[in-house]
Amino acid sequence: MIYLEVKLPDIPGSLIELIKPVSLYGGNIYGVLHHHDKKIYNLIPVDIWFELSEGLIQESLENIKKDLIKKNIKIIKISVDAKNQILTFILTGHVFDTDITDTIKRLDSKNIKVFELHAKFTEVDEISSVMMKVEYPEIMTKVELLNEIEEICKEKKLFIIRS
């Protein structure tokens, strides 16, 4: 969820000018709140909450900001709700032989929590496949997350297939 706080002139049509770029760049609007009681110099603080497609958040948000600046809409605050993100991936190779508990613990030490795990194998010491679902904090980018996983994979000669 993205929270955007702006100041809009108290004239007809100004709300539409705020909503247009949010909608144009794929924002799904959840709520708009006018603070008429806080009007100063004909400017009303307005809060708007919306969601953007995962993976396009940064790019869409930049475009929205640019458009609002072009329209002379004063941005007071933008914040992206802090919530954990999820990634599903499959590891193939000697997943058990290379100590799966160690793999999970090492991810955990980087604040990457494995919360679901499924395994398929014929013999524990043969090549096996494991599907993991991990939760990682929003401050961590997907690239950072993958770097952490890939470092372990490289060391343990595991092959990763991710979503």
Add this chain to the structure above:
Amino acid sequence: MCKGMEVKFCLIGMGNVGTSFLKLLKEKRESVRDKFNINTKLVAIFEYDGALINSNGIDLEDLLRDYSNLRNNQYWESNVKVQDLISTLDIDLCIETTPTKPDTGEPALTHILEALKNKIDVVSSNKAPFYLKYDIIKNLANKMNCLVKFEATVASCVPALSIKQNLIGNTITRIRAILNGTNNYILSRMTAEGVSFSVALKEAQELGYAETDPTLDINGYDTAGKLVILSNELLGWSKSIEDVSIKGISKITSHAVELAKLDGFVIKHLAIAENNDLIVEPRLVRRDSPLNVQGTLNVIELQTKYAGSVIMMGKGAGGFEAGAAILNDLISITIERERMIKQKS
């Protein structure tokens, strides 16, 4: 270059693609003339050991009746090379379809550059020159005021490259694609039947979908080459194949495929261009994703700023498929050339 809408051309390489193109041209010649006012005249065919040259035009009916007899034709000249003769030919367009080495792009690269140096427009079905030396070819074409088209190099006649013209007013932010029918067939079979990688590969070879030596397909090199061309054309990048992070499909096990299915995923070999990165690797794709195409099909998803996701899907290989892409390029180059000549005069 072009007199009116007559286009005189040479064909380099009369293998499966070259022959299919000529068959298609023979079939569609009249409709091309009626619809586009374009008269095509084939004046030379080059092969590795000589050339068939007739400035009055090679009769397609005669030629295709028995093209294995090419070397017995009265106009056949043995031991002549493209680079020695191309400057002497009165042609507007060169169509390049020779078998080419994937690591050097030769001999197609030399043919293409020679044609451009002689101010001849080029249509090619060869990937390697474009994923290895894209900038050199494009710069030379610009310098010589020539047109170069290579639709057949990516997903054959699926308009993966020419769609650019229809998205000029839009912005493409990401490309995700499946560009190798062999790999997609193998993964589709592993998903549908639960067979191992080696069994699915053997089956693909028996059906003629995979080469006897499938290395370039399964290690992802073929897909990577196509991704370079796609991203350079559609995103305006200047990449070569060395810029692609490549992982193949040989390490995918049937266990991995089963696990993916448990959570509503399938494993697909994706080509991705995003954030200035080029990636070819197996990925988990949602079963209901438009990227989950079956068998030997190719699919290209363009994430755009204003239209959202634009998806193209179709057969990505085959002689007639490539031939149709070449014919398309021939027509569009001729129309564009005519427009340029009119603009000048």
